[in-house]
Amino acid sequence: MDASLKDRLVYQPLDQDLREIRILTILPGARSAPIECTLENAPLFDVDEYEALSYTWGDPKSTTEIFVNGRSFPATLNLAAALVQLRARHCFRLWIDAVCIDQNNRQEKGLQVLRMESIYRKANGTIVWLGNQEDDSDLAFEALKAMSEDPSDKQNVLIPEDIFTAGSPTRAAIKQLFRRPYWRRVRIIQEVSVSETIIVCCGKASIKWDRLEFALKAIISLNSEDENLAMDFKLVEDYFLTLYRFRLTMTQDRPLDLLSALNRSGSALATCQRDRVFALLGITLDGNSYISDPNYKQDDRSVFIDMAKARLVHTRVLDMICLKAYIPSNTWNLPSWIPDWLNLGQVFPRRMTDYLSGCGTENFVINAFGKSPYTHPATFNASAGSIASFRMQDSKLKVRGIILDTIDGLSSALDPDSEYKPNSVYSNMSQSTSSSPNAYGTKGALFDSLFRTMSEFPNSMHGLPHDRYKSTFSNLMTPSTIKLLEQSKNFNFKHLLVWLDRNKNFLIGDQTMEEYLTGSTRPVKSFIARAQKRLFKRSHDTTYAFDLYSPEVCTAAAVRVVVQFGTRIITTKFGLVGRTHPAARKGDGLALLAGCSFPVILRPSETVVEQFQVIGDAYVEGWMNGDMWNQVSTELDDIILV
Secondary structure (H helix, E strand, O other): OOOOOOOOOOOOOOOOOOOOOEEEEEEOOOOOOOOOEEEEEEHHHHOOOEEEEEEOOOOOEEEEEEEEEEEEEEHHHHHHHHHHHHHHHOOEEEEOOHOOOOOOOHHHHHHHHHHHHHHHHOOOOEEOOOOOOOOOHHHHHHHHHHHOOOOOOOOOOOOHHHHHHHOOHHHHHHHHHHHOOOHHHHHHHHHHHHOEEEEEEOOEEEEHHHHHHHHHHHHHHHHOOOOHHHHHHHHHHHHHHHHHHHHHHHOOOOOOHOOOOOOOHOEEOOOOOOOHHHOOOOOOOOOHHOOOOOOOOOOOHHHEHHHHHHHHHHHOHHHHOOOOOOOOOOOOOOOOOOOOHHHHHHOOOOHHHHHHHHHOEEEEOOOOOOOOOOEEEEEEOOOOOOOOOOEOOOEEEEEEEEHHHHHHEEOOOOOOOOOOOOOOOOOOOOOOOOOOOOOOOOOHHHHHHOOOOHHOHHHHHHOOOOHHHHHHOOOOOOHHHHHHHOOOOHHHHHHHHHHHOOOOOEOOOOHHHHHHHHOOOOOHHHHHHHHHHHHHHHHHHOOOOOOOOHHHHHHHHHHHHHHHOOOOEEEEEEOOEEEEEEOOOOOOOOEEEEOOOOOEEEEEOOOOOEEEEEEEEEEEEEEEEEOHHHOOOOEEEEEEOO
């Protein structure tokens, strides 16, 4: 080649007003000939037919030379292999991100990322490139094509016989095909979701996406019947179902919000973590409200802080500040009030819905920026529907609120690794004073508050009245109930029994938890007497079948729901009871904040005076419906969260 041909490719600027993109055209040539192409600018909505490539770049340090507009371009080995195969298939006009976007121009990258949804949707078709033929990939394609020979006949799918044999060539080949890096790349989610026609290629083999989908559904349906098959094809199921669900959402034109998309794509990978957000902006209904202009000059941490700020500005609701407490990772050293948006899957779905729904009686779930068909009533309304008042400076958040009480006593948290052994003595890890005041006046009122704090079910369950559950709650630690729950094979009940035993001496007012839960406080005597007789009979009847819907079991299940995620029961300095995040400590403050549906646990910063870390949320009996807020809302102070 002439020396001038080895000069680096020079990109012509894109006209943003015309929404220009670049189209790569592969010039014809023999299979062994160097790859030569041309690159031209074209308005996106007035461009001749082209196909879009969906692939993984591969190792950016391992490149080979191709020629674009007569100049040298370093293509990764996987891209070069794809171009060789595409030239042989006479696929000449293409959009390929590595070539068609100037990767050294961060501003252009950000703008083109926002257009990728339109680029793939407008393409004549999308070509998925899995890589060269290896690990019997041809055999895998043959089997998948045979299984999808007649997609209309869903009753008689032709399943290769050796797929049921562990270690068989066909089974191993399909398994290896889905271990390829392509399936975990976050950018393919958008590329596959919006493309109308898709051809999947691996070496010289190919299959239409619809047929691949049909075959994989058949394999997944077999997983439920064969445990070993399910283990072998777990990656097939995980990766494929993620793509399938995104694609189904887009083809049915159902709105998908950014946080739901991040949660759904939790296992996807990207070279830089901010790309896990940027790659989903084009297929979400509120993505541009979080990030209007993807900025590759920002580091990951700055992007996540900006997302939190955008949500607060648009919603004027603070509930999301409690999310981070349930996500153990803190890779980016984020402030205590900003969640790790990439690991929302670690949050129990019910809690995530609560923290992202908002403050008030009915709010949009997760999507904060536009109308969504999915609404959810806020579980609590501690700040009486107030609007958040805040100011942001760098990564600090100044809010309006008031610290009303401090944690004085803490039960131990449930340990999911504990093994229950009847009649064993467990270490008592609860922390409580010799006694605590009673802000509720009477022992009966304190018992009612404890009942509401420790149980989570509606006023009527399975047709039984609320008082019936209160009576069985007051007998939760009697020998008869313990023996009844021991009959259950449900491990969560075994864990609950450990938790109850560890906290039996936890003081609430002037009584222990064991005294409250063994009938010492009798709010509904008629129910209590009958419950005790029934329990005694059942626990001594060897023929009795464990009743999943008995009042005793339902009550135990309601308590288990509260404590199973590490929730701790608390008493406060001023005699209240409640429950908190497991990271709470004795002496932590309990605050009400404007625009937050929950009381918040605050801990003074160890480095800066008058600033606080968010430890998590709390339930404080008497505060949850806004009654306390209405009494103190004129006494708010500035509180700085770090």
